[in-house]
Amino acid sequence: MxxxxxxxxxxxxxxxxxxxxxxxxxxxxxxxxxxxxxxxxxxxxxxxxxxxxxxxxxxxxxxxxxxxxxxGLIDRANAGPRHFMASVVLNLDCNLDCGYCFEGEFRCGHYMSEETADLLVETLVRERISQGWDVTVSFYGGEPLLSQDLIRRISQPLQAAALHHGVKYAFTLVTNGTLLDRDTALRLLPLGLQGAKFTLDGPREIHDVQRPYASGAGSFEIIAANLAQVCDLISIQLGANFRPENYREFPRLLDQLPLYGITPDKLSVVMFTPVVSTGGCSDFNTGCALSEEPWLMEAAPFLREATLARGYRVPTLKPSACVVELDDNLVIDCTGKFYKCPAFMGSEEMSIGGLREGLQDYRASHGIGNWQVDACLECSYLPLCFGGCRFVSKLQGKSLTEVDCRRKFYDATLEQTVLQNLTYLAPRKKGAAQSAPAQAAPPY
Structure with a gap:
């Protein structure tokens, strides 16, 4: 042994x-x-x-x-249950004006056409649902609820096809939360709505600066009110994007939430993530785009502790791989182009095909298996990293075949994370031992 x-x-x-x-x-x-x-x-x-x-x-x-x-762990994960997950970008339009939005450079108010939506349905039915696959769509934008007609146009035939073939169809929303009130949620539930990701960037005075309406008005109150209206209907993930100068103020958001009736039992998870770049995918990101900056090594465990101490759930520490490594995850933009990560949208060279031409081989271009080298295979952090985030590698001007090593980050934070888990998530028994199943999963 x-x-x-x-x-x-x-x-x-x-x-x-x-x-x-x-x-x-x-x-x-x-x-x-x-x-x-x-x-x-x-x-x-x-x-x-x-x-x-x-x-x-x-x-x-x-x-x-x-x-x-x-x-072979990721290969085994890819050979698991037949469940296809597609992030579908319905538009590049939004009623908010967030300064760090990664779509700012290429947002043009473009909406998916009905023709593209119908082709998406045809493709998912032919290649997945009729072949015995469950399908979950994450509607994304822009702001997806500016395209409720397209949600209906896509979901109704997919739901009917899934029923006919004995599989499951469902969808979630990555939304800024301004338009998802109770009436809207009730209209969408029969179409397959299961959950949504909202974003509140800290307490009201910080959020309203970071995520104002296009008019300049604050959006905190309407988002918090909507969240309170729907959190008993669907599963809610709450995201919050922090900066080095304001992260110590973010626990006050958690103290404000119960004032709106948003108690820990109403949220599936709270995810504090750094604003790392205007090229980042802040609304979708759940922490994959980490960095080695000293302030972040302090901020991440500080905010995790604050969340757990108030009874809210945090993302589980478990074996995780960059989404590009997972075969059955795909981003489809509003023109029908394919990408492996939402943060790659707008970079033509990162497209890997489309609804009309099909999926191209992206293994070499996206560095699939870049972690299969001695330095990674012998690293104790490999299960938590698997080569890191390809988007971070791209931001740093590196080839996607190069790994985004997380050793410094985990050296600085993992011990605190384990102790937090023992304090807040497990009974404190002398000699206690716990185990969680290993799995490969996307970072969101």
Missing amino acids: KLSHYMKVFPSPDRPGYVLLYSTLRGSVAVIPAQTLASLQEGVFPVEGCETLTRLGMLVEDPGVEREQMR
């Missing part, structure tokens, strides 16, 4: 002489005496405890076999 490659060791904060073992692959935690760890590192295995450590993925028979299994 050997210790796993994919494990970190931290001192126990409340038990002198003990250490925490954290499996980055399994999400499991164990507390053992430091002396036991020293014995394991020397190849001496105590009679008691090894079976549990093996079950939690901290001891393995052969690290070489473990490494090869890791090499």
